[in-house]
Amino acid sequence: MPVITKIAVQKNNLDRYSIFVDYGKGEEYAFSVDEDVLIKFNLKKGMELDDFSLTEINFQDDIRKAYNLGIHYLSRKMRTETEVRDYLKTKEVDEPIIQEVIHKLYEYQFLNDPEFAGAYVRTQMNTSEKGTDLIKRELREKGVSSTTIENALMEYTLTKQLENAKQLCDKYIQKYKKDSERILKQKLEQLLLRKGHPHQVISLALEEVAFEKEEDEEMAALRHQAEKAHRKFSNFTGFEYNQKMKQTLYRKGFSIDMIERYLNEREDY
Template sequence: MRVKKMPVITKISVQKKNQSRYNIFLDKVYAFAVDEDTLIKYHLVKGKELSDQDLTRIQHEDEIRKAYHSAIQFLSYRMRSALEIRVHLQRKEWSDSIIDAVLQELTDRKYIDDYEFAKAYVRTYANSGKKGPIVLKRELTNKGISEDTINAALEEYNKEHQVEDAIRLGDKYAVQYKKLSERMLKRKLEYILSTKGFPFDIIQAALEAIDYEKDEELEWKTLKGEAEKAKRRYKRFTGHEYRQRMQQALFRKGFTIDMINRFLDEDTGEE
Protein backbone atom coordinates (compact mmCIF):
# COMPACT_ATOMS: atom_id res chain seq x y z
CA MET A 1 0.00 0.00 0.00
CA ARG A 2 1.33 3.36 -0.99
CA VAL A 3 1.89 5.80 1.92
CA LYS A 4 0.63 9.33 1.31
CA LYS A 5 3.50 11.80 1.28
CA MET A 6 3.08 14.55 3.89
CA PRO A 7 3.51 18.14 2.74
CA VAL A 8 6.72 19.89 3.74
CA ILE A 9 7.26 23.49 4.80
CA THR A 10 9.40 24.94 2.03
CA LYS A 11 9.21 28.62 2.94
CA ILE A 12 8.22 30.92 5.80
CA SER A 13 7.93 34.66 5.18
CA VAL A 14 6.85 37.65 7.23
CA GLN A 15 3.76 39.42 5.96
CA LYS A 16 4.43 42.93 4.69
CA LYS A 17 1.34 44.54 6.19
CA ASN A 18 1.44 42.68 9.51
CA GLN A 19 4.88 41.68 10.66
CA SER A 20 3.52 39.62 13.56
CA ARG A 21 2.07 37.11 11.08
CA TYR A 22 3.92 34.61 8.91
CA ASN A 23 2.98 33.05 5.58
CA ILE A 24 3.59 29.29 5.44
CA PHE A 25 4.34 27.61 2.09
CA LEU A 26 3.92 23.85 1.70
CA ASP A 27 5.70 22.22 -1.23
CA LYS A 28 6.44 25.71 -2.61
CA VAL A 29 2.76 26.75 -2.56
CA TYR A 30 1.23 29.26 -0.09
CA ALA A 31 -0.91 27.26 2.36
CA PHE A 32 -1.88 29.45 5.35
CA ALA A 33 -0.71 32.16 7.75
CA VAL A 34 -0.07 32.03 11.50
CA ASP A 35 0.99 34.46 14.20
CA GLU A 36 4.29 34.28 16.04
CA ASP A 37 2.86 32.42 19.06
CA THR A 38 1.50 29.63 16.86
CA LEU A 39 4.72 29.51 14.87
CA ILE A 40 6.70 28.91 18.05
CA LYS A 41 4.17 26.59 19.73
CA TYR A 42 4.15 24.14 16.81
CA HIS A 43 7.84 24.52 15.93
CA LEU A 44 7.07 25.52 12.38
CA VAL A 45 10.38 25.61 10.57
CA LYS A 46 11.51 25.07 7.01
CA GLY A 47 11.75 21.37 6.16
CA LYS A 48 9.16 20.19 8.71
CA GLU A 49 6.53 17.73 7.50
CA LEU A 50 2.93 18.32 8.51
CA SER A 51 0.21 15.69 8.73
CA ASP A 52 -3.46 16.42 8.09
CA GLN A 53 -3.95 16.31 11.86
CA ASP A 54 -1.15 18.83 12.33
CA LEU A 55 -2.71 21.17 9.79
CA THR A 56 -6.12 20.96 11.48
CA ARG A 57 -4.65 21.72 14.92
CA ILE A 58 -2.50 24.58 13.65
CA GLN A 59 -5.31 26.25 11.76
CA HIS A 60 -7.66 25.87 14.73
CA GLU A 61 -5.00 27.38 16.99
CA ASP A 62 -4.55 30.28 14.58
CA GLU A 63 -8.29 30.98 14.65
CA ILE A 64 -8.05 31.17 18.43
CA ARG A 65 -5.09 33.56 18.19
CA LYS A 66 -6.93 35.87 15.77
CA ALA A 67 -10.02 35.92 17.97
CA TYR A 68 -7.80 36.47 21.03
CA HIS A 69 -6.16 39.53 19.45
CA SER A 70 -9.59 40.87 18.51
CA ALA A 71 -10.65 40.53 22.15
CA ILE A 72 -7.46 42.21 23.38
CA GLN A 73 -8.10 45.16 21.09
CA PHE A 74 -11.68 45.36 22.39
CA LEU A 75 -10.32 45.36 25.95
CA SER A 76 -7.82 48.10 25.21
CA TYR A 77 -10.50 50.81 25.45
CA ARG A 78 -11.86 49.86 28.89
CA MET A 79 -12.57 46.93 31.19
CA ARG A 80 -15.14 44.46 29.85
CA SER A 81 -17.27 41.71 31.31
CA ALA A 82 -16.96 38.17 29.96
CA LEU A 83 -20.39 38.51 28.33
CA GLU A 84 -19.40 41.74 26.56
CA ILE A 85 -16.37 39.99 25.05
CA ARG A 86 -18.45 36.96 24.07
CA VAL A 87 -20.98 39.17 22.28
CA HIS A 88 -18.19 41.10 20.56
CA LEU A 89 -16.62 37.88 19.24
CA GLN A 90 -20.00 36.46 18.21
CA ARG A 91 -20.55 39.57 16.09
CA LYS A 92 -17.22 38.77 14.44
CA GLU A 93 -18.72 35.33 13.69
CA TRP A 94 -16.25 33.24 15.68
CA SER A 95 -17.54 29.81 16.70
CA ASP A 96 -18.48 29.05 20.32
CA SER A 97 -15.51 26.70 20.73
CA ILE A 98 -13.10 29.44 19.62
CA ILE A 99 -14.79 31.99 21.92
CA ASP A 100 -14.69 29.62 24.88
CA ALA A 101 -10.96 29.08 24.38
CA VAL A 102 -10.33 32.84 24.16
CA LEU A 103 -12.35 33.59 27.30
CA GLN A 104 -10.49 30.89 29.19
CA GLU A 105 -7.11 32.34 28.19
CA LEU A 106 -8.21 35.88 29.07
CA THR A 107 -9.40 34.63 32.47
CA ASP A 108 -6.18 32.71 33.10
CA ARG A 109 -4.15 35.80 32.27
CA LYS A 110 -6.39 37.94 34.59
CA TYR A 111 -7.40 40.15 31.67
CA ILE A 112 -11.05 39.60 32.54
CA ASP A 113 -12.57 39.22 35.99
CA ASP A 114 -16.28 39.88 36.40
CA TYR A 115 -15.94 40.70 40.11
CA GLU A 116 -13.20 43.28 39.52
CA PHE A 117 -15.17 44.62 36.56
CA ALA A 118 -18.31 45.02 38.71
CA LYS A 119 -16.38 46.74 41.52
CA ALA A 120 -14.79 49.19 39.06
CA TYR A 121 -18.18 49.85 37.45
CA VAL A 122 -19.76 50.59 40.83
CA ARG A 123 -16.86 52.84 41.89
CA THR A 124 -16.98 54.81 38.63
CA TYR A 125 -20.68 55.60 38.70
CA ALA A 126 -21.13 55.75 42.46
CA ASN A 127 -18.35 58.33 42.75
CA SER A 128 -19.94 60.41 40.01
CA GLY A 129 -23.25 60.28 41.88
CA LYS A 130 -25.12 59.81 38.61
CA LYS A 131 -26.45 56.30 39.18
CA GLY A 132 -28.02 54.70 42.22
CA PRO A 133 -27.73 51.02 43.18
CA ILE A 134 -30.90 49.92 41.38
CA VAL A 135 -29.68 51.23 38.03
CA LEU A 136 -26.18 49.86 38.65
CA LYS A 137 -27.59 46.43 39.43
CA ARG A 138 -29.76 46.43 36.29
CA GLU A 139 -26.89 47.52 34.05
CA LEU A 140 -24.47 44.97 35.51
CA THR A 141 -27.07 42.24 35.07
CA ASN A 142 -27.37 43.24 31.41
CA LYS A 143 -23.59 42.86 31.14
CA GLY A 144 -23.85 39.25 32.29
CA ILE A 145 -22.66 39.69 35.88
CA SER A 146 -24.20 37.23 38.35
CA GLU A 147 -26.43 38.48 41.17
CA ASP A 148 -24.01 37.30 43.88
CA THR A 149 -21.11 39.11 42.19
CA ILE A 150 -23.17 42.29 41.82
CA ASN A 151 -24.23 42.22 45.48
CA ALA A 152 -20.61 41.74 46.55
CA ALA A 153 -19.51 44.68 44.38
CA LEU A 154 -22.29 46.90 45.72
CA GLU A 155 -21.09 46.40 49.29
CA GLU A 156 -18.61 49.21 48.59
CA TYR A 157 -21.54 51.55 47.90
CA ASN A 158 -23.07 51.67 51.38
CA LYS A 159 -26.28 53.46 52.39
CA GLU A 160 -24.48 56.44 53.87
CA HIS A 161 -22.70 57.02 50.57
CA GLN A 162 -25.97 56.58 48.66
CA VAL A 163 -27.75 59.18 50.81
CA GLU A 164 -24.88 61.64 50.31
CA ASP A 165 -25.06 61.19 46.53
CA ALA A 166 -28.85 61.49 46.51
CA ILE A 167 -28.66 64.74 48.51
CA ARG A 168 -25.98 66.15 46.22
CA LEU A 169 -28.04 65.25 43.16
CA GLY A 170 -31.22 66.57 44.78
CA ASP A 171 -29.62 69.91 45.65
CA LYS A 172 -28.51 70.27 42.03
CA TYR A 173 -32.02 69.71 40.67
CA ALA A 174 -33.59 71.82 43.43
CA VAL A 175 -31.75 74.81 41.98
CA GLN A 176 -32.77 73.85 38.45
CA TYR A 177 -36.47 73.62 39.38
CA LYS A 178 -36.52 76.40 41.95
CA LYS A 179 -39.58 78.01 40.35
CA LEU A 180 -41.72 75.06 41.45
CA SER A 181 -43.59 75.17 44.72
CA GLU A 182 -41.98 73.24 47.55
CA ARG A 183 -44.49 70.41 47.36
CA MET A 184 -44.15 70.05 43.60
CA LEU A 185 -40.38 70.32 43.90
CA LYS A 186 -40.29 67.41 46.35
CA ARG A 187 -42.39 65.34 43.98
CA LYS A 188 -40.08 66.24 41.11
CA LEU A 189 -36.97 65.34 43.08
CA GLU A 190 -38.49 62.07 44.26
CA TYR A 191 -39.21 61.14 40.65
CA ILE A 192 -35.73 62.13 39.44
CA LEU A 193 -33.93 60.22 42.20
CA SER A 194 -36.03 57.12 41.52
CA THR A 195 -35.13 57.23 37.81
CA LYS A 196 -31.47 57.52 38.80
CA GLY A 197 -31.79 54.23 40.65
CA PHE A 198 -31.98 55.19 44.31
CA PRO A 199 -34.28 53.04 46.49
CA PHE A 200 -37.26 54.48 48.37
CA ASP A 201 -35.64 54.61 51.83
CA ILE A 202 -32.58 56.44 50.46
CA ILE A 203 -34.79 58.94 48.61
CA GLN A 204 -36.83 59.67 51.73
CA ALA A 205 -33.69 60.22 53.79
CA ALA A 206 -32.30 62.54 51.12
CA LEU A 207 -35.52 64.55 50.77
CA GLU A 208 -35.36 65.39 54.47
CA ALA A 209 -31.88 66.87 54.04
CA ILE A 210 -32.18 68.66 50.68
CA ASP A 211 -32.18 72.44 50.82
CA TYR A 212 -35.69 73.67 49.90
CA GLU A 213 -35.12 77.26 50.92
CA LYS A 214 -37.50 79.18 48.70
CA ASP A 215 -37.33 82.71 47.40
CA GLU A 216 -40.74 83.94 48.62
CA GLU A 217 -40.84 86.72 46.05
CA LEU A 218 -40.09 84.26 43.24
CA GLU A 219 -42.67 81.76 44.52
CA TRP A 220 -45.30 84.51 44.74
CA LYS A 221 -44.49 85.58 41.20
CA THR A 222 -44.74 81.99 40.01
CA LEU A 223 -48.11 81.54 41.73
CA LYS A 224 -49.44 84.68 40.09
CA GLY A 225 -48.35 83.39 36.70
CA GLU A 226 -50.12 80.06 37.25
CA ALA A 227 -53.16 81.85 38.67
CA GLU A 228 -53.53 84.04 35.57
CA LYS A 229 -53.63 80.92 33.40
CA ALA A 230 -56.20 79.33 35.73
CA LYS A 231 -58.33 82.50 35.68
CA ARG A 232 -58.64 82.26 31.91
CA ARG A 233 -59.79 78.66 32.20
CA TYR A 234 -62.41 79.40 34.86
CA LYS A 235 -63.57 82.87 33.85
CA ARG A 236 -67.08 81.57 33.17
CA PHE A 237 -67.49 80.65 36.85
CA THR A 238 -68.33 83.06 39.66
CA GLY A 239 -68.53 83.23 43.44
CA HIS A 240 -67.84 80.12 45.50
CA GLU A 241 -67.49 77.79 42.50
CA TYR A 242 -64.86 80.04 40.89
CA ARG A 243 -62.88 80.26 44.15
CA GLN A 244 -63.06 76.50 44.72
CA ARG A 245 -61.86 75.69 41.22
CA MET A 246 -59.00 78.17 41.51
CA GLN A 247 -57.97 76.71 44.87
CA GLN A 248 -57.96 73.19 43.47
CA ALA A 249 -55.99 74.17 40.36
CA LEU A 250 -53.32 76.05 42.31
CA PHE A 251 -53.10 73.42 45.03
CA ARG A 252 -52.37 70.79 42.37
CA LYS A 253 -49.46 72.99 41.33
CA GLY A 254 -48.09 72.62 44.84
CA PHE A 255 -48.83 76.02 46.36
CA THR A 256 -49.98 76.25 49.97
CA ILE A 257 -53.59 77.04 50.83
CA ASP A 258 -52.50 80.18 52.71
CA MET A 259 -50.68 81.53 49.68
CA ILE A 260 -53.57 80.62 47.35
CA ASN A 261 -56.14 82.33 49.60
CA ARG A 262 -53.92 85.38 49.87
CA PHE A 263 -53.86 85.68 46.10
CA LEU A 264 -57.62 85.13 45.74
CA ASP A 265 -58.39 87.67 48.48
CA GLU A 266 -56.10 90.26 46.91
CA ASP A 267 -57.32 89.52 43.42
CA THR A 268 -60.97 89.80 44.46
CA GLY A 269 -60.23 93.01 46.32
CA GLU A 270 -58.61 94.53 43.27
CA GLU A 271 -61.61 93.67 41.15
Protein backbone atom coordinates in the same frame (compact mmCIF):
# COMPACT_ATOMS: atom_id res chain seq x y z
CA MET B 1 1.35 14.35 2.25
CA PRO B 2 2.16 18.06 1.76
CA VAL B 3 5.62 19.28 2.73
CA ILE B 4 6.48 22.82 3.87
CA THR B 5 8.75 24.38 1.26
CA LYS B 6 8.94 27.98 2.51
CA ILE B 7 7.93 30.15 5.49
CA ALA B 8 7.84 33.91 4.90
CA VAL B 9 6.92 36.79 7.20
CA GLN B 10 4.01 38.83 5.85
CA LYS B 11 4.83 42.36 4.68
CA ASN B 12 1.76 44.01 6.21
CA ASN B 13 1.73 42.03 9.47
CA LEU B 14 5.08 41.10 10.91
CA ASP B 15 3.46 38.83 13.52
CA ARG B 16 2.06 36.49 10.87
CA TYR B 17 3.81 34.05 8.54
CA SER B 18 2.77 32.65 5.17
CA ILE B 19 3.25 28.90 4.81
CA PHE B 20 4.03 27.46 1.36
CA VAL B 21 3.83 23.73 0.65
CA ASP B 22 4.36 21.25 -2.16
CA TYR B 23 1.38 18.99 -2.81
CA GLY B 24 3.37 17.17 -5.52
CA LYS B 25 2.67 19.74 -8.22
CA GLY B 26 5.11 22.43 -7.14
CA GLU B 27 5.24 25.06 -4.44
CA GLU B 28 2.07 27.01 -3.59
CA TYR B 29 0.69 29.16 -0.77
CA ALA B 30 -1.28 27.06 1.76
CA PHE B 31 -2.18 29.17 4.81
CA SER B 32 -0.87 31.73 7.28
CA VAL B 33 -0.26 31.48 11.03
CA ASP B 34 0.48 33.72 13.99
CA GLU B 35 4.07 33.72 15.28
CA ASP B 36 2.99 31.97 18.49
CA VAL B 37 1.38 29.15 16.50
CA LEU B 38 4.49 28.87 14.32
CA ILE B 39 6.61 28.37 17.43
CA LYS B 40 4.11 26.09 19.21
CA PHE B 41 4.03 23.60 16.33
CA ASN B 42 7.70 24.11 15.47
CA LEU B 43 6.79 24.67 11.82
CA LYS B 44 9.86 24.63 9.53
CA LYS B 45 10.93 23.94 5.99
CA GLY B 46 10.81 20.25 5.05
CA MET B 47 8.16 19.35 7.66
CA GLU B 48 5.37 17.02 6.52
CA LEU B 49 1.79 17.97 7.42
CA ASP B 50 -0.94 15.37 7.82
CA ASP B 51 -4.66 16.20 7.96
CA PHE B 52 -4.81 16.11 11.75
CA SER B 53 -1.86 18.51 12.04
CA LEU B 54 -3.41 20.93 9.56
CA THR B 55 -6.73 20.90 11.41
CA GLU B 56 -5.06 21.52 14.78
CA ILE B 57 -2.82 24.27 13.40
CA ASN B 58 -5.77 26.10 11.86
CA PHE B 59 -7.81 25.71 15.07
CA GLN B 60 -5.02 27.13 17.23
CA ASP B 61 -4.46 29.96 14.76
CA ASP B 62 -8.17 30.85 14.87
CA ILE B 63 -7.88 30.98 18.67
CA ARG B 64 -4.87 33.26 18.42
CA LYS B 65 -6.61 35.64 15.99
CA ALA B 66 -9.69 35.81 18.22
CA TYR B 67 -7.47 36.29 21.29
CA ASN B 68 -5.79 39.26 19.59
CA LEU B 69 -9.23 40.70 18.84
CA GLY B 70 -10.14 40.33 22.50
CA ILE B 71 -6.93 42.00 23.67
CA HIS B 72 -7.49 44.91 21.31
CA TYR B 73 -11.07 45.29 22.58
CA LEU B 74 -9.89 45.24 26.19
CA SER B 75 -7.11 47.75 25.52
CA ARG B 76 -9.63 50.59 25.25
CA LYS B 77 -11.14 50.08 28.71
CA MET B 78 -12.07 47.38 31.22
CA ARG B 79 -14.78 44.96 30.03
CA THR B 80 -16.79 42.11 31.49
CA GLU B 81 -16.67 38.53 30.25
CA THR B 82 -20.12 38.93 28.68
CA GLU B 83 -19.07 42.07 26.82
CA VAL B 84 -16.02 40.29 25.38
CA ARG B 85 -18.13 37.27 24.39
CA ASP B 86 -20.70 39.50 22.67
CA TYR B 87 -17.96 41.42 20.85
CA LEU B 88 -16.34 38.24 19.52
CA LYS B 89 -19.74 37.02 18.35
CA THR B 90 -20.12 40.20 16.29
CA LYS B 91 -16.81 39.22 14.65
CA GLU B 92 -18.37 35.84 13.76
CA VAL B 93 -16.02 33.88 16.00
CA ASP B 94 -17.30 30.34 16.70
CA GLU B 95 -18.37 29.46 20.25
CA PRO B 96 -15.64 26.81 20.91
CA ILE B 97 -12.99 29.36 19.96
CA ILE B 98 -14.62 32.06 22.12
CA GLN B 99 -14.52 29.68 25.07
CA GLU B 100 -10.80 29.08 24.55
CA VAL B 101 -10.16 32.82 24.28
CA ILE B 102 -12.09 33.58 27.48
CA HIS B 103 -10.07 30.93 29.30
CA LYS B 104 -6.80 32.49 28.12
CA LEU B 105 -7.93 36.02 29.04
CA TYR B 106 -8.69 34.86 32.57
CA GLU B 107 -5.42 32.96 32.74
CA TYR B 108 -3.43 36.11 31.91
CA GLN B 109 -5.74 38.25 34.11
CA PHE B 110 -7.05 40.44 31.33
CA LEU B 111 -10.56 39.54 32.51
CA ASN B 112 -11.70 39.96 36.09
CA ASP B 113 -15.42 40.62 36.67
CA PRO B 114 -15.09 41.34 40.43
CA GLU B 115 -12.36 43.89 39.75
CA PHE B 116 -14.42 45.41 36.94
CA ALA B 117 -17.53 45.66 39.13
CA GLY B 118 -15.60 47.29 41.97
CA ALA B 119 -14.04 49.87 39.65
CA TYR B 120 -17.41 50.56 38.02
CA VAL B 121 -19.12 51.14 41.38
CA ARG B 122 -16.35 53.48 42.56
CA THR B 123 -16.49 55.51 39.35
CA GLN B 124 -20.29 55.90 39.38
CA MET B 125 -20.34 56.59 43.12
CA ASN B 126 -17.77 59.39 42.88
CA THR B 127 -18.49 60.96 39.48
CA SER B 128 -22.19 60.49 38.72
CA GLU B 129 -25.64 61.06 40.23
CA LYS B 130 -26.57 57.37 40.03
CA GLY B 131 -27.95 55.39 42.95
CA THR B 132 -27.30 51.75 43.72
CA ASP B 133 -30.41 50.45 41.94
CA LEU B 134 -29.35 51.97 38.62
CA ILE B 135 -25.72 50.84 39.02
CA LYS B 136 -26.94 47.33 39.83
CA ARG B 137 -29.11 47.30 36.69
CA GLU B 138 -26.25 48.51 34.49
CA LEU B 139 -23.87 45.85 35.84
CA ARG B 140 -26.49 43.15 35.24
CA GLU B 141 -26.79 44.35 31.63
CA LYS B 142 -23.03 43.94 31.31
CA GLY B 143 -23.37 40.32 32.41
CA VAL B 144 -21.95 40.60 35.94
CA SER B 145 -23.33 38.02 38.37
CA SER B 146 -25.64 39.06 41.22
CA THR B 147 -23.16 37.93 43.89
CA THR B 148 -20.34 39.94 42.32
CA ILE B 149 -22.57 43.00 42.06
CA GLU B 150 -23.68 42.80 45.70
CA ASN B 151 -20.07 42.45 46.86
CA ALA B 152 -18.99 45.47 44.79
CA LEU B 153 -21.88 47.62 46.04
CA MET B 154 -20.79 47.14 49.66
CA GLU B 155 -18.31 49.93 48.97
CA TYR B 156 -21.19 52.33 48.23
CA THR B 157 -22.17 52.86 51.86
CA LEU B 158 -25.51 54.22 53.04
CA THR B 159 -23.73 57.37 54.25
CA LYS B 160 -22.27 57.99 50.77
CA GLN B 161 -25.60 57.20 49.10
CA LEU B 162 -27.39 59.71 51.33
CA GLU B 163 -24.72 62.34 50.69
CA ASN B 164 -25.08 61.95 46.92
CA ALA B 165 -28.89 61.97 47.07
CA LYS B 166 -28.92 65.18 49.13
CA GLN B 167 -26.48 66.86 46.74
CA LEU B 168 -28.74 65.94 43.85
CA CYS B 169 -31.76 67.42 45.65
CA ASP B 170 -29.92 70.63 46.47
CA LYS B 171 -28.89 70.95 42.82
CA TYR B 172 -32.47 70.75 41.55
CA ILE B 173 -34.34 72.65 44.29
CA GLN B 174 -33.52 75.98 42.64
CA LYS B 175 -34.71 74.65 39.28
CA TYR B 176 -38.08 73.72 40.75
CA LYS B 177 -38.43 76.72 43.11
CA LYS B 178 -41.49 78.06 41.27
CA ASP B 179 -43.43 74.86 42.00
CA SER B 180 -45.50 74.29 45.13
CA GLU B 181 -43.87 72.53 48.05
CA ARG B 182 -45.90 69.38 47.39
CA ILE B 183 -45.03 69.28 43.69
CA LEU B 184 -41.40 70.10 44.48
CA LYS B 185 -41.22 67.10 46.80
CA GLN B 186 -42.84 64.86 44.17
CA LYS B 187 -40.37 66.01 41.53
CA LEU B 188 -37.42 65.38 43.84
CA GLU B 189 -38.74 61.89 44.62
CA GLN B 190 -39.19 61.13 40.91
CA LEU B 191 -35.74 62.50 40.13
CA LEU B 192 -34.09 60.32 42.77
CA LEU B 193 -36.03 57.28 41.54
CA ARG B 194 -34.94 57.89 37.94
CA LYS B 195 -31.35 58.11 39.10
CA GLY B 196 -31.71 54.72 40.76
CA HIS B 197 -31.70 55.63 44.44
CA PRO B 198 -33.49 53.13 46.72
CA HIS B 199 -36.67 54.14 48.56
CA GLN B 200 -34.88 54.09 51.93
CA VAL B 201 -32.28 56.59 50.71
CA ILE B 202 -34.93 58.81 49.10
CA SER B 203 -36.95 58.91 52.31
CA LEU B 204 -33.90 59.81 54.43
CA ALA B 205 -32.68 62.42 51.95
CA LEU B 206 -36.04 64.21 51.80
CA GLU B 207 -36.15 64.30 55.60
CA GLU B 208 -32.82 66.09 55.71
CA VAL B 209 -32.81 68.29 52.61
CA ALA B 210 -34.18 71.84 52.99
CA PHE B 211 -36.95 71.82 50.38
CA GLU B 212 -39.72 73.13 52.69
CA LYS B 213 -40.65 76.70 51.88
CA GLU B 214 -41.53 79.69 54.00
CA GLU B 215 -45.10 80.87 53.52
CA ASP B 216 -44.06 83.90 51.48
CA GLU B 217 -41.97 81.66 49.19
CA GLU B 218 -44.93 79.32 48.70
CA MET B 219 -47.18 82.28 47.91
CA ALA B 220 -44.63 83.59 45.40
CA ALA B 221 -44.64 80.20 43.70
CA LEU B 222 -48.46 80.19 43.69
CA ARG B 223 -48.56 83.63 42.08
CA HIS B 224 -46.16 82.44 39.37
CA GLN B 225 -48.36 79.46 38.55
CA ALA B 226 -51.54 81.54 38.89
CA GLU B 227 -50.36 84.08 36.32
CA LYS B 228 -49.89 81.29 33.79
CA ALA B 229 -53.31 79.85 34.65
CA HIS B 230 -54.92 83.32 34.40
CA ARG B 231 -53.66 83.77 30.84
CA LYS B 232 -55.27 80.44 29.98
CA PHE B 233 -58.64 81.24 31.62
CA SER B 234 -58.83 85.01 31.04
CA ASN B 235 -61.90 84.58 28.82
CA PHE B 236 -63.87 83.20 31.77
CA THR B 237 -65.46 85.28 34.52
CA GLY B 238 -67.06 84.94 37.93
CA PHE B 239 -67.74 81.51 39.39
CA GLU B 240 -66.50 79.61 36.32
CA TYR B 241 -63.18 81.51 36.33
CA ASN B 242 -62.65 80.89 40.06
CA GLN B 243 -63.42 77.17 39.74
CA LYS B 244 -60.99 76.67 36.89
CA MET B 245 -58.29 78.58 38.73
CA LYS B 246 -58.87 76.58 41.93
CA GLN B 247 -58.77 73.24 40.12
CA THR B 248 -55.58 74.14 38.26
CA LEU B 249 -53.73 75.51 41.26
CA TYR B 250 -54.84 72.65 43.50
CA ARG B 251 -53.45 70.17 40.97
CA LYS B 252 -50.24 72.18 41.12
CA GLY B 253 -50.01 71.29 44.79
CA PHE B 254 -51.13 74.47 46.54
CA SER B 255 -53.48 74.41 49.53
CA ILE B 256 -57.11 75.52 49.21
CA ASP B 257 -56.59 78.20 51.88
CA MET B 258 -53.68 79.74 49.99
CA ILE B 259 -55.57 79.60 46.67
CA GLU B 260 -58.59 81.32 48.26
CA ARG B 261 -56.36 84.00 49.69
CA TYR B 262 -54.79 84.64 46.28
CA LEU B 263 -58.16 84.83 44.53
CA ASN B 264 -59.50 87.21 47.19
CA GLU B 265 -56.46 89.43 46.74
CA ARG B 266 -57.03 89.41 42.97
CA GLU B 267 -60.65 90.48 43.40
CA ASP B 268 -59.57 93.42 45.55
CA TYR B 269 -57.61 94.93 42.70
